[in-house]
Amino acid sequence: MRADLRSLPKGAAESIAKHIVAAGQLIDDEPEKALEHARYARSKAGRVALVREAAGLAAYHAGEWAEAIAELRASRRMGGGPGHLAILADCERALGRPERALEFARSSDAAQLSVDQAVELRIVIAGARRDMGQLDAAVVALQGDDLDAKRRDPWSARLFYAYADNLAAAGRTEEAVRWFINAAEADVEEETDASERASELSGGAPAQFLVQVPKPPAPAEADAAKADADKADDAESGAAGSGAAGTDADDEVEAEDGAATDSVAADAADKGDASAEDDDVVNDAAADVDAADENDADKGNGGAGNGGAEDRAAVADAAESVADRKDSAVSADADEAAKKNVNEKDDNAS
Numbered sequence: 001m002r003a004d005l006r007s008l009p010k011g012a013a014e015s016i017a018k019h020i021v022a023a024g025q026l027i028d029d030e031p032e033k034a035l036e037h038a039r040y041a042r043s044k045a046g047r048v049a050l051v052r053e054a055a056g057l058a059a060y061h062a063g064e065w066a067e068a069i070a071e072l073r074a075s076r077r078m079g080g081g082p083g084h085l086a087i088l089a090d091c092e093r094a095l096g097r098p099e100r101a102l103e104f105a106r107s108s109d110a111a112q113l114s115v116d117q118a119v120e121l122r123i124v125i126a127g128a129r130r131d132m133g134q135l136d137a138a139v140v141a142l143q144g145d146d147l148d149a150k151r152r153d154p155w156s157a158r159l160f161y162a163y164a165d166n167l168a169a170a171g172r173t174e175e176a177v178r179w180f181i182n183a184a185e186a187d188v189e190e191e192t193d194a195s196e197r198a199s200e201l202s203g204g205a206p207a208q209f210l211v212q213v214p215k216p217p218a219p220a221e222a223d224a225a226k227a228d229a230d231k232a233d234d235a236e237s238g239a240a241g242s243g244a245a246g247t248d249a250d251d252e253v254e255a256e257d258g259a260a261t262d263s264v265a266a267d268a269a270d271k272g273d274a275s276a277e278d279d280d281v282v283n284d285a286a287a288d289v290d291a292a293d294e295n296d297a298d299k300g301n302g303g304a305g306n307g308g309a310e311d312r313a314a315v316a317d318a319a320e321s322v323a324d325r326k327d328s329a330v331s332a333d334a335d336e337a338a339k340k341n342v343n344e345k346d347d348n349a350s
Helices: 010-026 031-044 049-061 065-079 085-094 098-106 108-112 115-131 135-141 156-169 173-186 194-201 219-270 276-299 303-349
Strands: none
Touching: 010 031, 010 049, 031 049, 049 065, 049 085, 065 085, 085 098, 085 115, 098 108, 098 115, 115 135, 115 156, 135 156, 156 173, 156 194, 173 194
């Protein structure tokens, strides 16, 4: 600081230095008072780059965006270097000009930034993309080699937090929770509310109890899950391609099958002399017809539905065979009863 103020008279340099120090001490807790000190210093030493930089930073923290841009641009002209590109870009965002913020990322000065400054600029650029409704681009803007949950750089917590925040905005909630947890673990100074955000997104569960990386399913579970997914896809595909004709055909088949089932049940009721074993077979056949109907409904009216039709035909044949056997049994019983009556009459006649 002293080197920057050497161009000033000794007494003035000391006074300006005190005001700049005061601005630095108040900038976080009382930014308005910090801005007052910085403005006073600027009024006395407006041609010193350090003073204009202090004024720009104080204006930024106080929410005076246009003033911050003017002061920081002046500081860059006087002192050279890339300056505070991230803050300048953020001021443009605050003024509702996110497209101007993107220009800073494309400037030649961006290549001169230190690693931590480059990360801050990426965070701001992601915010600008988000302001423009480019949610996926905002997520991509933050990706890089340093976006590694195992790293513990000074800027890791802020980078992880910003990434999680943009994932949440893009509707990728599970990933957002995971990265909020990563941010909380990297935030040893507890400067962010990453733990609270993770808890909110996960439905109120404490962050320390959340599973960061889901376990892969066991092979059998994975196969079952895949089979269920394939079945659901087939059902959706069949339903989409069937149309009204398919629906009518299914209704007719169901009506026929229902009539066949009712007929089998009626015969079983009327012919109560049939064996208990045959009754069970008839009931099983009726149940199989219903199962075939359900299977056909799941498969739709496309190519996948042919198997269901074959199943119903086989079940209908089985039901018919059982009915024939029951008729035969009834007929045999009738013949035996008639024969018994004849014998009884002969005995009486004798």
